[in-house]
Amino acid sequence: MLPHVYQVTKYNPADRDQHGHCAGAEPATSDHGPIEAACLEAVAAFAEDTGVDQLAAREPQLGGFAHFGLGPPVDGYGLADLFPAGLDGFHDGALVPIALGLELVRAMLRDSGAWCRLEAEGEFTVHVGWDWAFLKTLRRGQVVTGTVTSIAGFGVTFVDIGGFTAMINLPELSWRPFDHPSDIVSVGQEITAEVLDIDMVWERVPLSLRAVQEDPWPQVAQWLGQVVTGPVTKVLPFRVFVRIEDREDGFQGLVHTGELDQAPEDVIEVGDVVTVKIIDADVPRRRIALSQRQADQ
Known part of the structure; x- marks a missing residue:
């Protein structure tokens, strides 16, 4: 210095x-x-x-x-x-x-x-x-402190780091699920993030907020085989998603229709509370597979 x-x-x-x-x-x-x-x-x-x-x-x-x-x-x-x-x-x-x-x-x-x-x-x-x-003073992996200046309509968060505007793309905001960047940060908030890259040609510096946070996914792998109860968060053709943690940003798992324990006339809707078993936790791909049929076995 x-x-x-x-x-x-x-x-x-x-x-x-x-x-x-x-x-x-x-x-x-x-x-x-x-x-x-x-x-x-x-x-x-x-x-x-x-x-x-x-x-x-x-x-x-x-x-x-x-x-x-x-x-x-x-x-x-x-x-x-x-x-x-x-x-x-x-x-x-x-x-x-x-x-x-x-x-x-x-x-x-x-x-x-x-x-x-x-x-x-x-x-x-x-x-x-x-x-x-x-x-030229920045390095990959360097931890910097800055102030959130704006959140673009397409989801990119812009951060002032010493007079230079860096950016945080959606996947780098948090390890946990969220609907909008404003769920994680707010304009005027001071944050600490890691420098992912320095693009000298386009003068861009992508940052990661989640890189300075503990990755919870290794812990998720230890949940394999557990039976949990949670609300249905999304219903799509041939699959539904269930939140398996009792928190707003809790992790969600996927239940294929073949793993649903439902009668043909039953209809699952968002908000329904179901009991499921965690049958797979793919940490590298950040995916959790669930089964309602196996929950009672």
């Missing part, structure tokens, strides 16, 4: 909404004027404040991910005459004095096609291009 962290932003703080997101004008590239000058002055001041006189270029990129704005990369990627050895000098670990580091920052602000992270390890780091730089 760095001893000091500074944030330089091109946004007017007055333009931020209640969640901290910019709601005002958002320039795509440097203005080549006051904003650019202010960013460079801030970096120089932070370097002086920490006593850093040189920085190392890390993960240098030419084109590709290094491109942030709307304009095409310029000749030489904005690095002309910066390195005595030409572009060969722009390599991982290259040490540059602060003055040269500021010119690299200027090239990145102007979206010239070059990008790198500048750092003095343990003391000072400069990122240009928030989203991509932020994604």
Whole structure:
């Protein structure tokens, strides 16, 4: 953890909404004027404040991910005459004095096609291009904390993790059954989730809420052979579903019509309470098979 962290932003703080997101004008590239000058002055001041006189270029990129704005990369990627050895000098670990580091920052602000992270390890780091730089700090399996910002009509839950919007797909919300994401989370709620992947191309980060919860399914496997009573939750052709736990988000099992102990004239409806035996618990496929006929055996 760095001893000091500074944030330089091109946004007017007055333009931020209640969640901290910019709601005002958002320039795509440097203005080549006051904003650019202010960013460079801030970096120089932070370097002086920490006593850093040189920085190392890390993960240098030419084109590709290094491109942030709307304009095409310029000749030489904005690095002309910066390195005595030409572009060969722009390599991982290259040490540059602060003055040269500021010119690299200027090239990145102007979206010239070059990008790198500048750092003095343990003391000072400069990122240009928030989203991509932020994604580079994430790792699969990392546990992050964020705030639920919205729940889409198609069920995806969006979460703010440090200013970046990540997403949780329906299956990753809970190990247990639920009807709608709002049964699990609510807008404004702070949650802890695991990073499943980092898509650098589409700038997407899928999260899993259930990954940081204990998986109850291994326990379900131990219920094999038990006789339980529960309500019918769904009736479909050739099968019905029965909730086998006395809780709203209880697990449900499937009873094929061949395992129903019903007379031909009997009709099973949702809400009917039936007694069934757990005859199979397929943990990998997350399926529970039940039998009403075998419940009395």
